[in-house]
Amino acid sequence: MKPAWSVIFLTTLIGAGQGLFLAMVGIEAAARVGMMAPVAADFFVTGSFFVTLLLVCGLGASFLHLGHPERAWRAIVMWRTSWLSREVIVLPAFIAAVIAYGYAHAQGLNCTGWVAAAGVLLCVALFVCTAMIYSCLKFLQEWHTPLTSVNFFLLGTASGTLLAAALAATAWPLIVPRLAMAAAVLIAAGAVTRSLSLVRNARLRPKSTVQSATGIANLKIVQKAQGAMGGSFNTREFFHGRSTAALRLVKWFFLLAVFVLPLAMILLALEQGRSQWLVVVFGLQYAGLLAERWFFFAQARHPQNLYYQAIS
């Protein structure tokens, strides 16, 4: 597939936002059960602001993907069958829950627990919707696995928790170590599941062949013409056009930038007491996540490509 930047930004931005929200709720819950001292309300208000910002930016990026953004409201109709439709419903609902969460903390209301619970439900539902858009397509074999959902969840929460730690480092230093450790654990878990999907995809054998695509039983079939000389939607939308070497480079970059370097830098920052580094670590990891999502799209081989191998 040809990676679409709009969708790359959508999924990585909302993933970070969702992770930041879950990290805040985790902090609040830990304080409530007495595992740690209560955190000042302004942490949650500031955090909710950043979550909202990330989600709104993601939503904005998604509009750039549409041919007719002014009709986007129509996308709420087919929630019974379409994961995309479900995402379109859940994302604004989650934004509303986050704003309510920040407002409840700003006003010192007692209902933050209930708002947080609703927010967590919507947040998890959003992870599921976003990932299922890809993994429900069975002939995109690289995506059609539960690992897609697991990776979207772990990479989003790792990125968001790291952002929470970076945010805490600016004014709430007491909670930095816990958040940074949580981010490290999530990054390690994400490294395992993302590696599993890389191994799985490397072993995949495409179910569709030139023979099944054309119905010609001969072992040797070569395309001589695809019916268009100057390319078509089919050649523009489904081919990334990069070399295998470029793909390998992107893969190693994201493995380093998403997992290895952030993990090492977090542990080093904690040991050295340099929590201000965490902002840089988040930035580096976000760049890595852009590469990871680019690779996620580029690696998927669409069976329609069998019909578009030679111009003439």
Next chain:
Amino acid sequence: MTQLALVIDLNVCVGCHACVTSCKQWNDSGSAGPLSDQNPYGKDPSGTFFNRVQTWEAGEFPATETVHFPKSCLHCEDPPCVPVCPTGASYKRAEDGIVLIDYDKCIGCKYCAWACPYGAREVDEQQHVMKKCTLCVDRIYDAKLPEAERKPACVIACPTSARLFGDVHDPESEVSKAISERGGYALMPEWETNPANRYLPRKPTTEVAAAPAQGEDPRSIDGAFDLNPARGQA
């Protein structure tokens, strides 16, 4: 229930692209607006098409066969492109099984194209909506046309009658008989989309060895008028 479909006879398709141009002409002139082209007379011409004819070569030289392979929306009985559409713009008609797109509801998200394993859908780069074969739905029911012309434009244009059109759920129809008698097959059966359109496989042709010796074969211009004898000795 009716399921309209095309049956393509790979034995007689000569790859002339008459179906492509007649499709383009009819569907360019309809009430739904043009099928836009980009840079049609320039270096990299591109455009929206419902139907394309591809050419494949099967086998190893000299035992090769050229197969001309028309390709359009297959109007799957279980179309994967329909349930993924978030707006309901993509739908399958209950009355005749045609898979259609409501261009006024399409938001141009391209998700349906991702969900089609055949690459049958193309975005119109000018109208920014998804388009694909309609089986000439604005033609086949047009009572103002003579009965014989109420067929998709591609079917009428085909000079070798390689394209049959009809109801594949009616066992007595021409298309159903062609499918059952001549082994009409579906593309990519592994994805269980159950395409309504079928292809009639090539029948084995006469062995080359059984043909008259070279020189006596009236079909062989090489034999009758050997302009380059040196080539024959090599």
